[in-house]
Amino acid sequence: AQSVTQPDIHITVSEGASLELRCNYSYGATPYLFWYVQSPGQGLQLLLKYFSGDTLVQGIKGFEAEFKRSQSSFNLRKPSVHWSDAAEYFCAVGAASGTYKYIFGTGTRLKVLA
Amino acid sequence: EAGVAQSPRYKIIEKRQSVAFWCNPISGHATLYWYQQILGQGPKLLIQFQNNGVVDDSQLPKDRFSAERLKGVDSTLKIQPAKLEDSAVYLCASSLERGRNYGYTFGSGTRLTVV
Numbered sequence: 001a002q003s004v005t006q007p008d009i010h011i012t013v014s015e016g017a018s019l020e021l022r023c024n025y026s027y028g029a030t031p032y033l034f035w036y037v038q039s040p041g042q043g044l045q046l047l048l049k050y051f052s053g054d055t056l057v058q059g060i061k062g063f064e065a066e067f068k069r070s071q072s073s074f075n076l077r078k079p080s081v082h083w084s085d086a087a088e089y090f091c092a093v094g095a096a097s098g099t100y101k102y103i104f105g106t107g108t109r110l111k112v113l114a
Numbered sequence: 115e116a117g118v119a120q121s122p123r124y125k126i127i128e129k130r131q132s133v134a135f136w137c138n139p140i141s142g143h144a145t146l147y148w149y150q151q152i153l154g155q156g157p158k159l160l161i162q163f164q165n166n167g168v169v170d171d172s173q174l175p176k177d178r179f180s181a182e183r184l185k186g187v188d189s190t191l192k193i194q195p196a197k198l199e200d201s202a203v204y205l206c207a208s209s210l211e212r213g214r215n216y217g218y219t220f221g222s223g224t225r226l227t228v229v
Contacts, residue, residue, distance in 0.1 A: 043221050043222040044220040102218065103159075
């Protein structure tokens with residue numbers, strides 16, 4: 001069975017600073033990996049996904065993530081954070097067969113200081 | 115393309131009452147999911163439909179929760195009777211097909227408060 005760990009519950013960065021949100025997963029095969037963002041009172045919006053191929057994945061809003069199989073990680077990065085990036089970020093791992101269901105991490109809440 | 119529609123947006127009920135949520139997925143999406151998101155936690159899958167059949171309901175508390183997807187389109191999730199711990203956001207998502215190359219699209223959710 002797959003599982004996801006997001007070690008940081010809260011992260012605070014200054015506007016314009018770089019950002020890295022950590023995600024570690026457990027899965028017996030090559031996983032499908034996703035990052036979603038959730039603004040208050042909203043549903044989840046897909047930022048980016050990894051299925052195969054290039055391990056550096058580009059997403060929307062200037063985000064990118066790198067799949068590192070050796071570290072079982074899929075960290076999300078952004079070179080320069082904007083105040084509008086303040087939200088909760090969820091990493092998810094999808095099963096590659098069977099039900100293909102997603103398992104979500106507990107989320108990281110990002111606060112951006114002006 | 116219209117998104118995943120959910121209603122109501124908010125619901126407040128007393129414990130032991132019943133409640134129902136409705137979801138209309140993106141047109142043509144065969145796979146539909148209901149997730150429960152308790153405050154401070156990530157979404158947890160309750161049930162997954164492929165067309166009008168249940169694929170996975172292993173985490174659905176079947177003594178109080180039920181869901182159906184008639185005609186393979188709209189879906190309803192019901193709780194009867196509700197408990198305080200059911201307070202959460204209930205998210206519906208849909209996907210074109212059950213498979214690796216299809217991501218989910220989520221609705222805005224229904225926030226349930228049980229008092």
